[in-house]
Amino acid sequence: MTIDPNSLPRDLETLRKIVVDLAEQLDRSLAEQNKYQSLLRELPEAQRNRKSEQLSKEQLALFETAWQARNAESAADNDDDLDGMRERRRSRTRRRLRSAAGGNLWRGS
Secondary structure, eight states: OOOOGGGGGGGHHHHHHHHHHHHHHHHHHHHHHHHHHHHHHHHHHHHHHHHHTOHHHHHHHHHHHHHHHHHHHHHHHHHEEEHHHHEHHHHHHHHHHHTTTTTOOOOOO
């Protein structure tokens, strides 16, 4: 960017504002440039590290097996909880019926 010295204002305060504004623009531009340079330096290392973090097929199979086992245990626990809830509900219903019948509810043999 070229500046014509004859077109600059003669007022010292206006010149000061222009210099401050240009310095801020330069700082932002340099910060952005440094950020991009840093990312470019980190890119090859990130690509190398990504390969070392990949899981083998055997590791994936092991995790899948563990995940399925965990889900199966969770499902069994949920089934047990559901059976317990059903039994508690039946007991509550029986007590209410006995109470409503005055305790004279026929009990099967």
